[in-house]
Amino acid sequence: MYYENKRTFYIKQYGPAVAVIIISIALIVTGLVIGFTPEENKVAVVTPVEKDAYEYTKQAIKGTVKEVNGITVTLVSNGEEHEINLIGIESTKDTEALTKRMSLDLTGKNVVVDFDTVKSEKGKTYGYLYIENDFYNETLLEDGLANLRAERNNINKLDVLVKAQISARNQGLGIWN
Numbered sequence: 001m002y003y004e005n006k007r008t009f010y011i012k013q014y015g016p017a018v019a020v021i022i023i024s025i026a027l028i029v030t031g032l033v034i035g036f037t038p039e040e041n042k043v044a045v046v047t048p049v050e051k052d053a054y055e056y057t058k059q060a061i062k063g064t065v066k067e068v069n070g071i072t073v074t075l076v077s078n079g080e081e082h083e084i085n086l087i088g089i090e091s092t093k094d095t096e097a098l099t100k101r102m103s104l105d106l107t108g109k110n111v112v113v114d115f116d117t118v119k120s121e122k123g124k125t126y127g128y129l130y131i132e133n134d135f136y137n138e139t140l141l142e143d144g145l146a147n148l149r150a151e152r153n154n155i156n157k158l159d160v161l162v163k164a165q166i167s168a169r170n171q172g173l174g175i176w177n
Contacts, residue, residue: 141165146175
């Protein structure tokens with residue numbers, strides 16, 4: 001078979017095999033990086049939680065809400081402060097109303113924060129918040145106070161959150177008014 005030059009020959013002859021090898025090496029390196037990620041990026045289990053109406057994971061913690069800033073809740077548990085961003089919640093144009101409602105509902109209250117697959121990413125900690133056995137992330141969406149933020153990794157309760165937003169939209173509540 002005739003090739004224009006040696007380069008074309010080598011690309012056609014060895015190109016696919018080289019591509020497979022490079023992709024395999026990239027996947028192996030990625031797996032090693034993920035496997036050896038330092039534990040400091042994860043929130044330590046502070047206070048174990050007994051099981052109530054919800055099936056909490058072993059990572060869940062109890063605490064008291066100190067303050068609310070946007071969709072970030074500052075939780076105090078065993079004297080340590082944790083800033084928790086609510087999974088699946090995206091603030092809207094009316095962030096002030098959302099923050100005000102969350103402050104009224106949560107400040108000074110005892111809550112449980114449970115985590116999904118990825119607790120910490122890019123310096124932020126993400127969790128599901130429960131207050132008096134109510135799934136608070138769901139409540140915000142049901143009342144039309146926030147938009148659903150689809151997560152790549154934390155999807156264990158995505159179906160519940162989607163149903164809550166659809167319900168608010170169908171009823172014309174909050175931002176869907």
